[in-house]
Amino acid sequence: MNDLRHRGGFETEEKYRGIPAHAFPGVHEMVLKVLLKRLSPGAKIADIGAGHGALSQRLRDNGFDVTAFDLDCSDWLASEVSCYQCNLDKSLEPIAAHGPFDAICVLEVIDHLENPRSFLRDLRKLARPAGSTLVMTMPNPLDTFSCIAMFTRGIFSWAGPAQYLGGGHISILPHWLIEAHLRYIGITEQDWLFLAPYRHPMAWKRLIYGGLSQLRRLMARSTRTDFFEGQTALLIARI
Numbered sequence: 001m002n003d004l005r006h007r008g009g010f011e012t013e014e015k016y017r018g019i020p021a022h023a024f025p026g027v028h029e030m031v032l033k034v035l036l037k038r039l040s041p042g043a044k045i046a047d048i049g050a051g052h053g054a055l056s057q058r059l060r061d062n063g064f065d066v067t068a069f070d071l072d073c074s075d076w077l078a079s080e081v082s083c084y085q086c087n088l089d090k091s092l093e094p095i096a097a098h099g100p101f102d103a104i105c106v107l108e109v110i111d112h113l114e115n116p117r118s119f120l121r122d123l124r125k126l127a128r129p130a131g132s133t134l135v136m137t138m139p140n141p142l143d144t145f146s147c148i149a150m151f152t153r154g155i156f157s158w159a160g161p162a163q164y165l166g167g168g169h170i171s172i173l174p175h176w177l178i179e180a181h182l183r184y185i186g187i188t189e190q191d192w193l194f195l196a197p198y199r200h201p202m203a204w205k206r207l208i209y210g211g212l213s214q215l216r217r218l219m220a221r222s223t224r225t226d227f228f229e230g231q232t233a234l235l236i237a238r239i
Helices: 027-038 054-061 116-126 144-153 161-166 175-184 203-219
Strands: 014-016 019-021 044-048 065-070 083-085 103-107 133-139 190-195 232-238
Touching (some): 014 054, 019 054, 027 054, 027 103, 027 133, 027 190, 027 232, 044 054, 054 103, 103 116, 133 175, 144 203, 175 190, 175 232
Parallel strands (some): 044 103, 065 083, 103 133
Antiparallel strands (some): 014 019, 133 232, 190 232
């Protein structure tokens, strides 16, 4: 079986200092905002599945001590941050050797892995004895646009057959499942944000989409509907 890289190339919607950011616009900025609020300058951060280094460089520029890890560091672009090779499906020991860390960032990675719950359990090996901040993002299959795709085509956004081999998205992981995995292994302090709401480029389709989204809210049997709008789910947890 071939290893799958967690990225799709150099052309991305957003860049930081010329480095491709493999996330929806605004996601890296929100991650930085969360960490600035929770950590002191100089805090030690692991950026796992760091891609070409856009988040790592952004965090370093804001005063953090960042170490990056990826399956393949041959096209690493954040020259001021060290990147080390690590296959997350095998072992986190190469990461633990550089820890412990005050915060662990794992953006757009967990749905690429063969055993998500085992990975979440192993992340604790990277934390400080008093606890560390985990910041994780993943595609949100429950947002309205994704649910329309499921209703009309039988696939969730970022989780179809083409994504399985072409992008390496091998698991469909709604936020409630990650939340349940974490509670199962004893991590209960969790906050969730939902970012990057879908906006159709055509005005009349935006109106239709808005109507469907509103109808969904009216029909919802749950008091929580924040996950209806946001293509990215962002988790903040204490591990």
